Ligand SMILES: NC(=O)C1=CN([C@@H]2O[C@H](COP(=O)(O)OP(=O)(O)OC[C@H]3O[C@@H](n4cnc5c(N)ncnc54)[C@H](OP(=O)(O)O)[C@@H]3O)[C@@H](O)[C@H]2O)C=CC1
């Protein structure tokens with residue numbers, strides 16, 4: 001049976017960012033479906049017409065439809081935007097794979113790597129959905145709340161398919177508030193979004209210890225160097241890391257307390273245990289889990305990433321934040 005695809009985009013993942021992106025597209029006048037995996041959460045969003053916990057005061061435009069039935073959402077929608085945490089990414093793709101039409105295109109805003117293997121999500125998506133499926137990724141400095149509030153925001157969209165990039169830009173771009181840049185480097189755009197989370201944890205740790213702007217800025221600058229080194233080794237273009245998905249997102253997440261990764265680092269720097277810090281945040285902290293994968297990639301490719309290494313030792317080897325800071329400061333003097 002052929003069903004009409006009356007909705008241009010379905011958003012899978014009704015957390016803070018999926019909801020914010022759905023609001024942004026709906027505000028441009030496009031019908032959009034937002035799917036969440038817990039029906040009681042979806043019912044609450046539908047009843048209140050806002051996400052009162054994470055995006056209070058950002059009412060849903062009329063063209064945003066809530067849906068708890070995944071099959072129905074996929075059947076009605078031309079294309080699909082996935083906005084779940086990286087640990088759930090493969091699971092969601094496995095669920096939708098049998099439901100997709102041959103020409104349905106996929107984009108994701110998830111920032112992270114495949115747990116354990118450290119694969120790029122584009123590799124995971126191609127494995128699950130097949131090599132001919134058109135894929136794209138969006139990334140960049142975008143706190144969900146500011147986007148939902150309609151405050152000016154810029155992102156990068158990357159795909160090997162120009163038409164898919166152009167259609168996504170059309171759906172999201174708004175002359176009032178949402179500027180979409182295009183970028184052909186899918187590897188770099190994905191790595192920027194994953195690695196900046198680890199560096200943001202380190203910046204938070206420094207602030208939690210009571211260090212100042214000098215230390216934070218040094219971590220951002222050297223963190224950018226680490227990100228670029230690993231990215232280039234994995235086939236990315238170094239220029240990508242000077243753009244929205246690299247430097248842009250790195251500065252945003254290292255400097256503003258809207259970042260969960262930064263707040264997680266601050267809590268650890270102030271002496272909280274890892275579980276306590278995660279509980280305080282109450283939302284996904286991608287960098288916690290992904291520190292393992294980023295560190296593993298650095299080791300596999302023999303890339304020096306001292307900040308990532310210290311964050312890894314704090315999170316997974318019981319090192320104190322103070323000793324990690326001392327280890328970084330005591331490194332041998334070197335050329336910049
Ligand atoms: N928030 C932001 O500012 C930005 C976030 N991102 C990225 O977007 C992704 C999502 O983050 P964000 O929305 O902020 O996170 P949240 O913690 O706000 O929400 C995560 C959502 O994913 C849902 N979820 C978890 N597991 C599954 C699953 N198996 N199937 C379906 N849904 C699931 C959760 O549902 P439940 O809690 O009900 O289990 C929750 O609604 C992350 O990769 C993040 O890095 C990117 C840019 C900005």
Ligand SMILES: O=C(CO)COP(=O)(O)O
Pocket residue numbers: 111140141142143144197200249252253258259260261262284285286
């Ligand atoms: O990716 C983000 C902003 O671009 C959100 O960062 P956090 O996940 O650290 O909150």
